[in-house]
Amino acid sequence: MDAKKIRDSILPVVAVAATKTRSIEEIQEAIADGIRDIGENRIQEADVKYAQLRALFAEKNVKFHFIGKLQKNKVKKAVSMFDLIQSVDSFELAAEIDRQAGIIKKKQDILVEVNIGEEPQKAGIIKDKLHKTLESIKQLPHVMVKGLMAIPPYTENPEASRQYFREMKKIYEREKTPDFEFLSMGMSSDYKIAIEEGANMVRLGTLLFGKRR
Numbered sequence: 694m695d696a697k698k699i700r701d702s703i704l705p706v707v708a709v710a711a712t713k714t715r716s717i718e719e720i721q722e723a724i725a726d727g728i729r730d731i732g733e734n735r736i737q738e739a740d741v742k743y744a745q746l747r748a749l750f751a752e753k754n755v756k757f758h759f760i761g762k763l764q765k766n767k768v769k770k771a772v773s774m775f776d777l778i779q780s781v782d783s784f785e786l787a788a789e790i791d792r793q794a795g796i797i798k799k800k801q802d803i804l805v806e807v808n809i810g811e812e813p814q815k816a817g818i819i820k821d822k823l824h825k826t827l828e829s830i831k832q833l834p835h836v837m838v839k840g841l842m843a844i845p846p847y848t849e850n851p852e853a854s855r856q857y858f859r860e861m862k863k864i865y866e867r868e869k870t871p872d873f874e875f876l877s878m879g880m881s882s883d884y885k886i887a888i889e890e891g892a893n894m895v896r897l898g899t900l901l902f903g904k905r906r
């Protein structure tokens with residue numbers, strides 16, 4: 694084991710609060726409890742919350758993440774708001790992010806979403822296409838690929854997700870560049886398993902806030 698490998702293996706795990714449907718007060722409470730990463734699924738909802746929380750975010754050094762399906766016509770708004778866009782699922786989307794980031798002279802951090810279960814209805818790039826797509830995205834001057842994100846197929850039994858998390862970690866190690874920092878996988882029901890298999894970023898909703906309304 695080299696020093697970098699050891700260091701990477703003991704880096705802390707980032708808990709991103711998945712705040713869809715949660716109120717401003719609930720998000721403030723999470724920040725008061727030490728959460729420093731806030732994840733949003735919808736641009737419109739995020740926009741309202743961001744307007745109200747921006748000062749608190751700046752004061753507490755909170756990072757704002759986009760974790761939902763990003764429509765092309767919402768990219769401009771997303772680039773203006775988010776520190777990390779986790780759900781980049783095509784070259785075309787990355788190219789639009791690059792274009793919008795270029796206009797405001799930003800380098801936008803992103804994660805590339807992998808459809809690890811190869812589910813037809815699900816977002817994300819399939820394994821066979823991942824390497825080539827990453828190669829193309831990495832050429833974009835205003836986009837920085839900071840790692841990978843995945844949501845394994847839904848299951849009642851979290852242990853069933855382990856094989857997907859393990860496979861994601863392998864893919865992450867294979868594709869990783871010196872810019873990679875995050876392997877974002879695991880949610881309330883399976884985050885412990887995800888961490889055991891190498892996640893260093895988990896996205897938690899119900900665990901932090903209770904059942905969604």
Ligand SMILES: *Cc1c(COP(=O)(O)O)cnc(C)c1O
Pocket residue numbers: 711713734760761844880881882896897898899900
């Ligand atoms: C809602 C959501 C989560 C969190 O889900 P929980 O099961 O409530 O923890 C994580 N990731 C994404 C992309 C989400 O939309």
